[in-house]
Amino acid sequence: MDFHQVYDEYRTDLQEIDTLLKHSVVSENDLLASSSLQLLEAGGKRIRPLFALLCSELGDRVDRERVHTLAASVELVHMASLVHDDVIDDASVRRGHPTVRAQYGNRPAMYTGDFLFARAISLLSSLADTDLHVEMSNAIVRMTEGEIDQIRDFFDLDQSLKNYLRRIERKTALLISVSCSLGATVGGASTSVVSHVRRFGYFTGMAFQIIDDVLDFSGTESVVGKPVGNDLWQGNITYPVLYTAQRTDQGVALRSLISPTMTKEDVAAAVSLVRNSGGIDQAERLAERYLNKALTVLSELEPSDTREALEVVARFVNQRLY
């Protein structure tokens, strides 16, 4: 089984989730409707809905409509956080498309995010299960803490690895973890299974974000959909940078380049230094350790097609580099 087979198998579900997403962003306000729709149509792989779908099958009461609702809700939370993220990052391009903030401005982008958050909670409430709200809202609280940690940590080359890990946990791992655990909950899985996929999603999400951060250095603009070194230019200090900054040989040079006033040339020089420092290798190894933890947790579940599919997806999202 490979990723595309898994994707094909769930194509109809994913299309229904997309229809649900389109219905969810209908608004009397034209600006809101069009900015949300633009965001939806910019695509993305719908990884979180896919995890929710798969994990729901580990239970014994798969009501597809409920699972689709949950999956759409999780994706709306993700989209909301992307829009607000772009405001913070001054991002003008995401996935090769202009961002909401670039096209409509920061303030409409802020409210588009609020609208999507509210729609997500509203969709979730239609499932009439408070446990879902408890887990989702706690995750959102921590996600917003992560976002503001990011602002605090901009351009800080002396932050600890732990600091970086906590930030990506909140930025990415939590919502993937929640996609898995709530998917399993809606599917009626046992608490043990729910707890397993929650950890599986967490470790997968950690690996996923580390790999995503590596792409800022190893990728090309056409693959990543945004300029190389863009995260660094924004001040987002990721693992490959932290690793390089701590090397005696390249650290000093790197520190002299990185600042809020760095030029495009400084960024290019810093990217080179990071590429040559071994930081990318180190980051990939770290991601691999998280991926292995995810797969170990998964191996504790009963063997099944679903378990195999989860492994395939976890491996796929963490091998975008090779």
Next chain:
Amino acid sequence: MDFHQVYDEYRTDLQEIDTLLKHSVVSENDLLASSSLQLLEAGGKRIRPLFALLCSELGDRVDRERVHTLAASVELVHMASLVHDDVIDDASVRRGHPTVRAQYGNRPAMYTGDFLFARAISLLSSLADTDLHVEMSNAIVRMTEGEIDQIRDFFDLDQSLKNYLRRIERKTALLISVSCSLGATVGGASTSVVSHVRRFGYFTGMAFQIIDDVLDFSGTESVVGKPVGNDLWQGNITYPVLYTAQRTDQGVALRSLISPTMTKEDVAAAVSLVRNSGGIDQAERLAERYLNKALTVLSELEPSDTREALEVVARFVNQRLY
């Protein structure tokens, strides 16, 4: 019974709600914790918690802890919307205190709002009643629509009265309405009572916002906590302005003053025109009509101390002018 007696009677409850609010904004992130706390300590009358408290007493199962949780949740939604509102309005002062955006910047203010929203939903989920989530999240969806309508309508002197009313409904009336209906729901009131206080809250909220909008023209900076004509200067076109713009005598002069590039002198001249047009009287009459509708709905409930207290509070919040 007057407002201060009502307030005194609920002082202990309101203090407990404040304690709950303080606990809710605790965060590992110092910036988030201090910006949220600053917002809390800037005060406000806690009108929404007070409505929730009062309405809860119309039911037969008043569990004070649950009511306090609901009241704190509603107030957090209100605070979140204030922070985001200040980003949109470029506001640097609210209630005489510097705003979060003025002190910390737009981006931290955006995430402070997100954090408070998430905490509100998280608190609400502790009540384990999905009906609360359905009503609250639908209200928040419409509130965000209202906020973005506001951006669309900035400086638009040709908008209809209906447009203005729909905007203030979303900006203010909905959350007051929800404070009342969810308060009654948590208190175990009948569906008929819940529906009555929902409408009562709605009409009271409409009157409240119209009066608030009038204060931009009739108030003084020391009373209102922000400069006279500040809303107008931001482009927020309210009823007194719409009324004046439609008068044949002052309309032309007013239209020549109001634009995104208007100076402080233009604002002062526009405020004078509005004051002399009869627009303030008209707006107060409109507010009074809404207040009367609120009181009519209230009169359909069984007489009780609580009903009397609700009337006192509704009258008070709409008589800040006199």
